[in-house]
Amino acid sequence: MIQLKALLLSTRAEYFRLELAEQLFKRGREIPLVGILAAVTCATLFQTSENKGALTIWVIAFIALYATSYLALFLPRRKPNANTYAVWTRNFIWAFASYGVMWGVFTFICLESLGFWQEVALFMILFAIVSVPMPVLAYCLPAAILHPILVLGSASVLLIQKSLEPGMNHETSLLVMLLVASVMSTYKQMIMAKSLVSSVDDRRRLSTSVSTIQKMKREKYQDTVTGMLNLEGMVCHMRKARLSGGTGYTLLSLKVDDLEQMYSTHTKSIVDRLVKVVARRIESPAGGALTVAHVGLGEYLILTPEQDAEAEEGTIGDLFQAFNHPYFSGTKQLYLTVSIGATSLCSDEHDESAVISKAVSAMREAAKDPGNSFARYDTSMSDRFNRWMGIRSQLQHAIKSNEFTVFLQPKVEIETGAVSSAEALIRWQSPTMGIVNPADFIPIAESTGDIMALGRWVLREAALLVQNPMLPDAFSIAVNVSVKQFADPKLIGLLEEIAQELKGTQRRIDLEITESALMLESVEVKMMLRDIERLGFGVALDDFGTGYSSLSYLTQLNADTVKLDKSFLDEIPVNTKHAAFVSSVILMAKTLGLKLVAEGVERKDQLDWLALNQCDAVQGYLFSRPLAFPDLLRWLECRTTQPEVIESQLLTVSPT
Template identity: 35%
Template sequence: MRGQVLHPLLLRQLRRAGLSADVDDAVAFGELLKHVSRAYAEHDQERTLLERSQDLASQEMVALNDALRAERDALEQRVLDRTAALEVSQSRLSSLLSLSADWIWEQDAELRFTYVSEEFSTAVGFAPRLIGKRHEFGATIEADGEAQAEYERSVAERRPYRDFTYAIVRPDGVKRWIRASGEPVFDADAVFRGYRGVGRDVTEIIAAHQVVKQMAQLDHLTGLPNRRLFLIELDRAIARAHRDGSGFSVCFVDLDRFKHVNDTLGHLAGDQLLATLGKRLRADLRATDLVARMGGDEFVVLLEGTTDPADVSRLAGVLLGTVNQVLHVAGRDMQVSASIGIARYPDDGIDATTLLSHADSAMYEAKAAGKNRFHFHTEVAAREAARQFELEAQLRLAIAREEFELHYQPKLGVDDRAVTAVEALVRWRHPNRGLVMPGEFIALAEDRGLIVAIGRLVIKMACRQIAAWRRQGIEPPCVAINVSAKQFADDVLLADLTAAMTESSVGGGELVVELTETALMADPERATGVLEALRRLGVRIAIDDFGTGYSSLSYLKRFPADEVKIDRSFVDGLPEDPDDLAITQAVIAMAHSLGMKVVAEGVETEAQRSALAAMGCDQMQGYLLGRPMPVEDLVGRLSKAVHGAVAPVLDGPSVHVDGVAATSVGSTPVSLGSPTCEGVHMPAGCASQASASFTQ
């Protein structure tokens, strides 16, 4: 092998074997072959191992690839599923939003709108360019001051806010109300990123709320603020005046004799008068003044910033002039007047209750001074108002406790002075003051709406007395009950009568209801129906104080009455006054021609009795014949009459208050426990009558 160029691989093997390329002997060659053979064997083994390793690696790669492919397929499927679910959710949300009045919005960290759903444009009626803009309160966006301040505090403090209500003014001037709720958005590092929320058009809700609020704070008849709203404004005026060191005046306006308008023309005419007057008062006052209707025929005026007596007097004079203007009501022209009480802040009070109370008392002082005038608050008026308030509270308690009793005044025949009837007069048995005469509480009861309750008690007491007489062996007389105009106008009168009659087993023939012309003429159609219902119960009907009201023959003929009572104002002038003679004679002749009995009230002299007898009057009553007395004294007098004694004029202590006569003889309440008088009998039937009256 000498001189030959060997392959590098063979040279490496020779070197491994420690041989030289120049060796020629066979031994060396044999060693060389062994090494070569071993080298190939090792090479084959390495190649096998490599191939094996490559095969294993290939299998692992295939398995890994399959796993990755499966995972990728699963991931892609999940993505597809999630995408489909998101699309369904978005579709559902879009559908719900399209059906809902709500819309959604988003703002960035600078509170600029980044998204507003299209429902917003539909709701407000136009497409405002909000994207990239902030809420700017002012010309086109309005909000209540307190609500806006709370909203701005919430945003500044990055707090959620709920139901923030504001108005957007459209380009055409129409205002739409929006109610929005929002919550702040923060990223993973708690960095503020903006707000997102919902909104809704609440224009109709706000409008409905305003209508309800208006109805709650405005008088339905006049459209003026009612008592509730006036008290709110009065408190605000007090706060302003206290803050500014200024003052104002309150004028309490009460119409004079408004009840007469209602009784004469009916409640519809009265309502028309109040509505017209309310408009005139508002028109004639200054823009800064406030007029409200407190209820009934009472108005109240707040004269802002005016306390000087001269200025207040001038404005009060304007109010009186406004009230005195001719009114066209129920097809006729008429005039009314008013009494005005004035209280000033802070001189006459520093709170609403005190100011109104003092103005009210001043108004009553104006009425007492002659009406159709104004009067400033005085301490005397305040004390009287306090007394009236206390008396009202006691009167309400008296009604609940039934602290009333009936006294009786005889009615006699004109010729023979035989007792033909008695008139029962209501008294208040006060637990501390003793017997209180009607002149002290009836007017207050009328004014405070308590007269119906007192009338109901009178009906009960009269029926109970009839039952008591029956149990005592006394033949029960007819009981005529003087029903006030308000009680007659109350729909429960018939029910009250029926209940009292049933409770005491009293028949209709034992009762007489006395009514004034004024009460009947307030609503003639209704009055006729009620009178006919009373007739069906068997109750007799008397027209009281005849001649002081309409004295209409047509209505007198129309009303089913049994008796006419001539008012004492005509009897007073007998027999000297020719006019009183003529009127009394005409009433007696007219009543007799219609088949009615005639009773003369207020007979106090023998000359009056003789004149009435000469004119054919049937019955009479008055101080000449007997003063009001307790039931015990009445029974004693009847006993004398039954035994043939001439009925004397009852003397004894008495008082006469505002034309109201009453005995001061002590008595006990009329009840089932009244003393019995064996053998004493009243004349039978309605020739013996008892009437319960409020006014004597």
């Protein structure tokens, strides 16, 4: 019994499988019925006066065993499935082991009372009983071994006894030969079982390989989120469209504005649902389109037949119209806008990738004025796009190679002329591209996620600079924090390190946060702001006035400073509306106990007006451009040793 259990355990992983159980169920249903007929026939043929009673009990018990096993194993509702195949196979093995035991008992009952030719007939019948179920038992090696051994076991014992008796005759020798033949047949049965199992494995592996190949083919051309074509699928369709001839085609590149930001403020499942909704909306008005593809991050390509200007305008208008109603994200309504670029695909254009690049260039040009904007490709866009791609390709290398420098633009207190803070501004001096404007590489860094590493680098550099002993004792450096950095899991750890370094000093790092980050109202942003407040960092609301709900955010954000955007100062004091707005903001900031800094001050009349209206501090070209750190130190020393510079720039009258 222990050996049998060990055999079952050792073979379970290999032979207890659904596909084998299904074959056993399909091919073995007749065996119990044939077994009943064989039991009745054998009991009738080999019945003698000596064994009549025992055979009667045997045949009744065997019929009951066959019937019970049939009901337990081979009724339609007993068919093995993924949940029951292991138990079913185990019961199948036990059933055939029981059959073998019963046929062994039959041999013990009959063999001693039979003549020689009856013994031969019995061995031939036993050989048939072993051989007939071979094709079925070949799918289950444990049963294939147990059944023949148990069937022939009794005969083997009896023949061994006879062979040990003195003067073994030729009749016994013949019976031994029959037994050996049966054993060899059993061995072949084991070989057959292994080969059948191996063939089942081969079929399964082949089926899996074919399925995998088909899946890989689908995935090669199909977007996994929307089920549409992906970029490679679009290239293939564009090639087919070109080869099929025709008058030409128009390729549209459509991008959902600001969708990248949602990946840092929403779960991936929410954004994926949004991407699917956008895909369905594009398909509806673009019903005449040959192909619509999703190429990632809310960007789509639409291949349409070439149209005249009026028809194309109608197609673009239909696409814009598709986004007029909101998308519902949980309990919130989200209105989407898109940017669309267009270019033509001529029959003599053999580079589909170049055509796609042109459409994308036009889309990016349109995205500079977000909010359902459209642009058609022209050659000047290609140069700008190549520049964009060049910056993107070199950005990561530039971060690793430390090609960036922190410049500082001082902030001047209007009333006293003191300089106790500065804003950190990053600069990139590329060995191949020269000086790269932050307005060019910062948006790219945000779109690629490199802004996280870049932002951490700026914070580390600012923390080192602010600790320089040549700066005034109480000095702070303000660092801009992008909305994408709120998704950086390393940011809080870095801020904790900086806070520990500056602990016990009058030096400080301030964080300038744009109003757009606050408007996201995500849990991550709120948690990050609480952590920043806990660590004692100063917080400034940057670009104030450019959002939609600026005044309300002043009461919600636990900020120290409000920075007034340059766009509101350019026309002050000439533009009375701007002047009235800025005046009201200054008054409210004073009421809330906030410090107000005006950035981008370039003219003396702006400074005079800000001083008259009690603005606290200014920064801008009127005082200083952004400076490298050694230049800032010299600039500060100059202001200390030459106070007449202050007098020439500031009001001499007290603000009212």
